[in-house]
Amino acid sequence: MSYSEKVIxxxxxxxxxxxxxxxxxxxxxxxVGAPECGDVMRLQIEVDDATGLIRDAKFKTFGCGSAxxxxxxxxxxxxxxxxxxxxxxxxxxxxxxxxxxxxxxxCSVLAEDAIKAAINDYRIKNNMxxxxxxxxVVH
Amino acid sequence: xxxxxxxxxxxxxxxxxxxxxxxxxxxxTDHFGNAASRNHPFGWQxxxxxxxxxEQVAKLIGAxxxxxxxTSGATEGDNLAIKGVxxxxxxxxxxxxxxxTEHKAVLDTCKHIEKLGGEVxxxxxxxxxxxxxxxxEAAIRPTTILIAIMYANNEVGVIQPVREISRIxxxxxxxxxxxxxxxxxxxxxxxxxxxxxxxxxxxxKMYGPxxxxxxxxxxxxxxxKVTSQMDGGGHERGMRSGTLNVPGIVGFGKAxxxxxxxxxxxxxxxxxxxxxxxxxxxxxxxxxxxxSREHRLPHVSNISFKYVEGEGxxxxxxxxxxxxxxxxxxxxxxxxxxVLKALGLGDDLAHxxxxxxxxxxxxxEQIDYTIEQVTKTVNHLREMSPLWEMFKEGMDMDKIExxxx
Ligand SMILES: Cc1ncc(COP(=O)(O)O)c(C=O)c1O
Ligand code: FES
Numbered sequence: 407m408s409y410s411e412k413v414i415x416x417x418x419x420x421x422x423x424x425x426x427x428x429x430x431x432x433x434x435x436x437x438v439g440a441p442e443c444g445d446v447m448r449l450q451i452e453v454d455d456a457t458g459l460i461r462d463a464k465f466k467t468f469g470c471g472s473a474x475x476x477x478x479x480x481x482x483x484x485x486x487x488x489x490x491x492x493x494x495x496x497x498x499x500x501x502x503x504x505x506x507x508x509x510x511x512x513c514s515v516l517a518e519d520a521i522k523a524a525i526n527d528y529r530i531k532n533n534m535x536x537x538x539x540x541x542x543v544v545h
Numbered sequence: 546x547x548x549x550x551x552x553x554x555x556x557x558x559x560x561x562x563x564x565x566x567x568x569x570x571x572x573x574t575d576h577f578g579n580a581a582s583r584n585h586p587f588g589w590q591x592x593x594x595x596x597x598x599x600e601q602v603a604k605l606i607g608a609x610x611x612x613x614x615x616t617s618g619a620t621e622g623d624n625l626a627i628k629g630v631x632x633x634x635x636x637x638x639x640x641x642x643x644x645x646t647e648h649k650a651v652l653d654t655c656k657h658i659e660k661l662g663g664e665v666x667x668x669x670x671x672x673x674x675x676x677x678x679x680x681x682e683a684a685i686r687p688t689t690i691l692i693a694i695m696y697a698n699n700e701v702g703v704i705q706p707v708r709e710i711s712r713i714x715x716x717x718x719x720x721x722x723x724x725x726x727x728x729x730x731x732x733x734x735x736x737x738x739x740x741x742x743x744x745x746x747x748x749x750k751m752y753g754p755x756x757x758x759x760x761x762x763x764x765x766x767x768x769x770k771v772t773s774q775m776d777g778g779g780h781e782r783g784m785r786s787g788t789l790n791v792p793g794i795v796g797f798g799k800a801x802x803x804x805x806x807x808x809x810x811x812x813x814x815x816x817x818x819x820x821x822x823x824x825x826x827x828x829x830x831x832x833x834x835x836x837s838r839e840h841r842l843p844h845v846s847n848i849s850f851k852y853v854e855g856e857g858x859x860x861x862x863x864x865x866x867x868x869x870x871x872x873x874x875x876x877x878x879x880x881x882x883x884v885l886k887a888l889g890l891g892d893d894l895a896h897x898x899x900x901x902x903x904x905x906x907x908x909x910e911q912i913d914y915t916i917e918q919v920t921k922t923v924n925h926l927r928e929m930s931p932l933w934e935m936f937k938e939g940m941d942m943d944k945i946e947x948x949x950x
Contacts, residue, residue, distance in 0.1 A: 409860065417860055423929045440947030441932060442892035444854050444873050444881065448931040466931035468852060470874040471860035474929065 409471055410505035416475035421482050424464040426450040434528025436520040445469035445513065447477050449520035451484055451492070453528060460484050460492060465520070472510040476500050476517035484521065489528065493537070495521055551866045551911040555750075555904035556699050556727060556845060561796065562752040562905070568799040569754065572792035580789045581780065591791045598798025605801040606725075606744065607735040608761050614781045615794055618758040619726040622745025623650040625760055625785065626722045629771025630691045630743070631658050634720075638688030640664045642719075644676055644705075646884045647695050651724055655693070664688070672889045673837035674703035678713065685717045692721045696728035696744070700871065700884040700900060701836030702845030704728065711740025720769060726750055726758075730804035731842055732812075736761055742769050748793065752905060753800030757793035760785075807905075815903050816843035818912045822901060823848070825916040829923055831936070835885060835898060844903040847871075847885075849894040852933040853926040858899060861922030866915055871898040893932075 409417075428435045432453045439446040445468065452462040463481035467474045479500055484492050497518035501511055526536040552560070572594060580595045582588025599610040616622045627641065643655050645667045655665045666684045668676050676694065685692075692714050697704045707723060714721035722743040728734050729744075730751030736744060747758035762784065763769045770784075777786025823846040826832060831851040850858065855870030871882030873896060881895035890898075899919070903912075927933040935942055 414860075417857075420929055425934065437931065437945075441896075441942065442947070444892070444896035446931055446947070466929050466934060468857075468930045468932045469854050470856040470872075473854075474857060474926075 412479075412504050413471055413475040413506070416478040416504070417471045420465075420474060420478040422462075422464050422478065422485075423466060425466065426452050426462065426464050431531050432528070434524040434526070434531065436523025436525075436527060438519045438523055439469070439516055441468070445473050445516055447473065447516050447520045449477060449480060449517070449524050451489075451524050451528060453489060458488050460487050460489065469516070470510070470513060472504065472506055473513040473516060475504050476506075476514045477520065479503060480517045480521055489525055492521060492525060547910045547914050548908065549865055551907075551915060553901045553903060553907065553911075553915065554867045554869050555902035555907075556702070556900065557869060557902070558749045558755065559752045559904055560906065561754055562800060562803055564803060565753055565796045565799045569792045569796040572795050576791075578791070580791055581778065591789075594791060594795050595789055598794045598801075601798035601802045601805075602759055605734075605805045606729060606746075606761060607737050609764060611782075612736075612761055612764050614760045614762055614784050615789060615797075616745075616758045616760055616785060617756055617790070618749070619648075619724065619745045619747035620650040621785075622747070622758050622760040623648070623724055624654050625771055625774050626743045626745055626762075627651065627654045627658065627691065627693055628774050629784070630720060630722065630769075631661070631663055632772035633770050634690040638686075638690045640666070640686050640688040641691045641693060642666045642668065642681065642684050642689060643693040644668045644670060644695070646670050646674065646698055646700075646703075646887045647693070648699055648724055648726070651693055651695070668694075670887055673840070674698060674701050674835075674888050675837060675840060676705060676710075678706065678709050681710065682713050682717075685713070685719060689717070689719050692719055694721075694723060696723045696725035696734065697732070697842050698836070698884060699727050700882060701847045701888070702727070702842035703836040704732065704840045704842065706840070707739045707741070711742075714742075715740060720767075727842060730801065730808070731844065733808070736763065742767070743771070748797035748800055751800050751804050754793050754796045757790050757797045759797070811905055812843045815905070815907065818907060818909060819844055819846055819901070819903050821909075822846060822903075822912050822916060826850075826919060829920060832923075833894065835890065835894075836888060846901045847898060848901070849885075849890065849898040850923045851894060851897055852930045852936060853923055854896050855898055857926055858897075858919075858922055861925065862915075862918040866918060868902075869900050871900070872896045 454461040463484040465477040467477045497514040500514040578587030578591035580591040603610040720742045725744045729746040744761040749755040835847040855872030856874035873881040885895040
């Protein structure tokens with residue numbers, strides 16, 4: 407199997423690798439996957455209190471090239487969106503943008519799950535109810 | 546000048562040695578006869594070439610040429626040996642002993658035997674990949690007809706104690722079959738001294754062509770027979786029907802001859818390169834060599850780089866360097882290598898493994914480049930690995946509640 411140009415680009419020059427201060431109230435952290443499954447993704451958002459926009463997003467991923475690319479792309483898409491807008495990011499958009507083959511769809515699902523987990527973490531910290539997601543693998 | 550791309554996957558297959566190809570070519574065009582055609586020179590020439598190759602193959606493993614049955618490869622050899630013994634010795638018993646780190650060609654054949662009413666014991670291995678000889682002996686029953694244990698493992702290169710195994714088999718009057726695919730041509734294999742009753746191997750793992758292999762079937766002390774698994778013209782002493790692949794067999798013979806003559810000097814050079822690679826990559830923090838380093842093929846090194854995932858790792862250099870990984874992300878199944886798991890590795894370490902298989906044409910420049918690239922990529926990926934960060938912060942990862950799929 408060969409990788410698309412875009413996957414290779416995100417892999418070689420990942421956007422927004424890093425760590426945000428998870429103790430801050432306006433930072434939401436999502437950690438999904440498991441080492442035994444060969445993939446762990448941590449995605450974080452930092453929300454601007456004044457505007458409600460996602461000011462910064464960071465990720466760290468243990469996984470294949472497609473998983474790394476999916477999370478890198480997700481952080482790019484998250485920046486500048488409101489938290490509600492961020493909820494609309496669908497894993498199939500990632501699949502399409504990165505040209506992922508069917509066996510790599512679960513890597514994009516992981517990214518979507520990480521976004522949702524980060525948003526819920528942010529919501530809980532800010533006294534909002536966690537959103538229940540249908541068929542999600544986030545526990 | 547480094548020669549690109551760098552091929553370090555010689556346990557999967559090897560390139561044909563140009564000398565092998567040269568020997569084969571006339572048998573496609575000029576000497577194209579059917580070795581079974583007894584009545585004209587085309588047939589005679591082909592038969593002569595096959596006889597010569599049979600000697601070359603036999604000589605490499607210390608066998609008699611009559612004990613060599615040509616097959617299409619090791620998968621067929623494994624099937625023929627196990628199913629053939631199961632059928633032939635049905636009146637004596639129905640129990641087979643094998644090991645859970647065998648190749649699928651052996652394991653799936655054993656599963657098939659179980660469906661046919663046979664009984665199979667799957668021994669486990671120790672952390673170094675070797676079997677426990679006492680466990681083997683204890684597993685033998687009055688109905689045991691065959692011990693099927695590979696000579697050397699294809700993923701970690703670990704060499705089983707074949708001489709001790711054959712001694713136990715002899716003592717109990719049980720036949721010993723070894724899938725010697727990874728060993729023949731790489732390390733000295735001697736059917737007499739090793740006490741093998743049957744052994745399967747294949748040309749494409751030893752610089753010969755794909756699609757041709759052999760099953761060694763002992764003729765004396767004891768005389769072993771297998772029931773053929775394909776019906777037809779009764780070629781190969783009735784054990785394997787089908788027109789012989791003359792060019793392939795000629796190439797196989799030549800490949801065996803080259804291995805016999807060059808094994809010692811090749812191994813000296815290749816094992817020095819392997820050690821250089823392994824020692825350098827072991828310098829990387831949290832890297833682990835998998836399987837016994839002592840009882841091992843000279844050209845293989847299997848290493849786990851903890852906290853990075855194997856396929857992601859290979860992606861860093863796979864345009865230039867070909868290796869393989871035990872990670873599940875490289876396969877259609879979601880399970881990482883069953884061999885590494887049998888050695889007791891956790892799934893996380895199995896996912897993080899790379900297998901380096903060096904070969905006859907590997908150069909020192911290529912190894913130096915590989916060390917550099919692998920080290921660089923491991924570091925690159927660890928910078929983006931959440932697990933690495935947790936490890937560095939001293940977090941106990943077993944305490945985290947992971948969201949398993
Ligand atoms: C140990 C072992 N047995 C059997 C085989 C199958 O060999 P072949 O490709 O000749 O069928 C292989 C090769 O993948 C192997 O490594
Ligand atoms: S993380 Fe395993 S296939 Fe992508």
